[in-house]
Amino acid sequence: MxxxxxxxxxxxxxxxxxxxxxxxxxxxxxxxxxxxxxxxxxxxxxxxxxxxxxxxxxxxxxxxxxxxxxxxxxxxxxxxxxxxxxxxxIRDEHNNKLFEAQLFSGTEDMVIDEDVHRRLQEALDALPDKCREIILLKVVEGKKNKEIAEQLNIAETTVKTQVQRAYRMLRERLVPIFLLVEYLQQGF
Known part of the structure; x- marks a missing residue:
């Protein structure tokens, strides 16, 4: 010094x-x-x-x-x-896990009116094509990142990035919907 x-x-x-x-x-x-x-x-x-x-x-x-x-x-x-x-x-990974659980578990037990269902579909449709394809393979078909990468012939890091992007975009659009559904389920 x-x-x-x-x-x-x-x-x-x-x-x-x-x-x-x-x-x-x-x-x-x-x-x-x-x-x-x-x-x-x-x-x-x-x-x-x-x-x-x-x-x-x-x-x-x-x-x-x-x-x-x-x-x-x-x-x-x-x-x-x-x-x-x-x-x-760490926070993003935790939020993604919570979001995935909230979005895709137990929805068959919920009564979803047409407006909520339409808004969910719009949120998925708003995703870029490749991003939507990857998130559907991951969540709906339950595939691992490696399996998706092999199936689509892309890098596993690309899959991971697209999944994170999809979660972020869906979270931004769907948090208000989840709050509404939770509010309605409580019978208010």
Whole structure:
């Protein structure tokens, strides 16, 4: 670290607001752009960087920087982005499983009026052709991604991507329908 970084870091450890403000103003926008290159979401990137600065201020007294302040900050942002991506993936997989169970299990026991049935069909019809074909093979026929890939002569990763895309698109269109069905089933 150079002498100026040492001084800024020492001042921040003593909870000097001006030193912290300087660091924040100098790096914030750059770090948001960096985080956005991982997350593809400006708001999430801003929140992540804001949280990092909040953490930095709350732990200023115990802050240990072995490299440069810049390297420390950008490495911290990168690690937080990777954690956010991991968490997003876990959440998406969980939501997909719940959505699949909700959409395709027990529907034969539900009384679905014509409007709800029409809206379900419209949601499926709105999917791109290949996406619809893959989701129907997966859910209706119960095939595994590998089997679908072999049958359609495409990569297994393509199947996985198309399934995730279909779940996301269906979820966006069908969540209001599920809420309505649940409301109607409760007899209100």
């Amino acid at each position: 150079d002498a100026e970084e040492d001084l800024i870091l020492a001042r921040i450890k003593k909870r000097d607001k001006e030193a912290f403000r300087y660091l924040y103003e100098y790096y914030f926008a750059k770090m948001v752009l960096f985080a956005e290159s991982y997350l593809y979401d400006e708001e999430e990137a801003r929140d992540l960087v804001q949280d990092l600065f909040f953490h930095l201020w709350n732990h200023a007294g115990t802050l240990q920087v072995a490299t440069s302040v810049k390297a420390y900050l950008f490495t911290s942002v990168r690690n937080r982005c990777l954690n956010a991506i991991r968490d997003r993936k």
